[in-house]
Amino acid sequence: MSGGPVQITDAEIFATKRVGDYVEFTVVAPGIAAGFRPGHFVAVAVGGENTAMGLRRAFALCGATPSGAYAGTVQFVVAEHGPGTRWLVQRKAGERLDLVGPLGNPFPLPNNASPAVLVGGGYGTAPLIPLAQALLAAGSPVEFVLGAATVSRLYGELTAKRLVGQVTVTTDDGSAGERGMVTDVLPAVIERNNAEVVYACGPMPMLRAVGEVARRKAIRAQVAVEESMACGIGVCMTCVLPVRGSDGRSRFVRSCVEGPVFDAHDVRWNDVGSLPPDLVGAAGMGG
Template sequence: MADERGPVDGSHPSVHVDGEVVATKRVGGYRHLTLTAPGVPERFRAGNFVAVSVAGHVARRALWVHRVRASSAFGPTLDVVVEARGSGTTWLAAQPVGARIAITGPLGRPFALPKVAVSCLLVGEGYAAAPLFPLAERLRERGCAVSLVVSAPDEAHLLSALEARRSARSVTVLTADGSVGQRGTVADHVAGLVERSDADVVYAAGPHAVLRSVAAAAERAGAWSQVAVETPTPCGTGLCHGCPLPVVGEDGVERVVRACAEGPVVRGDRIRWDALPDALGQVL
């Protein structure tokens, strides 16, 4: 069904570089940063993330890549989305144009792409929907029919709803408070969305509850699912083993893998959801 996902260049899948903030803007409840990071945009695949160093913190902050621009006035750049929840992300969101930031990336296993043109449903919530936008572009390049769902608690926390309409054949907007689009959560609507899209493959990015509901709906419909799991990744490179991800292997044996190395993208039917740790530490 899908291509193998290996390092982009084989021997050097990621780089550690001194990046620079070249643009910053407030959009709703988020801060969008455009960064230079020599070597990272060229290696990026949809679903990869970057780890950035934060002043005064030992643990890095992992950020989803929202967009990669192959060329600009600053050369190749990448866009990330930050929601300021704790001291680390508040520091990142406050960085001005010209600030230097240590960046490692691209990291993690990206989304696997179908080998043939199929119907795909992409479901994302909040800022974590970011990796679905470059994914939608890649799927469209392969001739896939792409349906995109963006959800949030309220309008301020929807990510790029207007951009979504340029990225997919059909777009569904959900807000829990009904402030825009349809009222309700992903769990409320996902079964119908999977059915109406006639999806062969379902991709999801967001909080664990969203991923779990999407994976379950896909399995019931006989579709193949991939989910981008957000869990604390103190180093982002797999060295510290501080991001346990409980899964069931192909052999049916339960095991724990590293979310930053063997993930963050995994098959939805392989995750042991009840054993999954809380993801709040990721965004402090």
């Protein structure tokens, strides 16, 4: 990430758009747009100047335009979950936000053209849209699998179809696409596309299941986790995950700094939210 993250305290909201249950923001932030890579996110202050909500909210970037039309803007998608995001989705064009970004490590791209399947859960599809553009530009065949609980919680289906054509949709209630989960259809899509890598973003249980499908198919899986990220710069330690390192030993790593993208096979999914005793430094942390 060239130049590192920047803070823009008066980033103007250029436009907002309701997309199903979500709100898509386009914000003028040229310093952030200039360093954007697929997989990066922004940390947004919520509640206004006099709020008691001191923690930022993290949102994956679904696009950036460092040059050309709408130059200097970034896009991200917000789902209303609590007071902070409720305040945010009520903002209008012309108002100002406080952003820090681009943050995190982006998705790693293959060295050579490699068929890929991109799996998005709900608004987890957001960072996969620019990733698909980058993969296609490098000559990699791409298919999407998009899933959600119901049709109003899908995001990016039309954009994905315009990009790659082949999009498989699943919903838990059958209101769009096939009834079921993304992992019900993923094995067939991997085979059809002769995929060599899977990229995914969405709820943690989905990422774990996608990683298991990839493991059975003996292909790589890169996942962008949705752990709670408050500071976005590795200070608050709210987003730690147990992950195996290249030396075979497991450590807590910060999703916002070492992630949010990880090799699914390295994440210790069974131990998320706990303190495994065999982690490096676990004895000291437990004491």
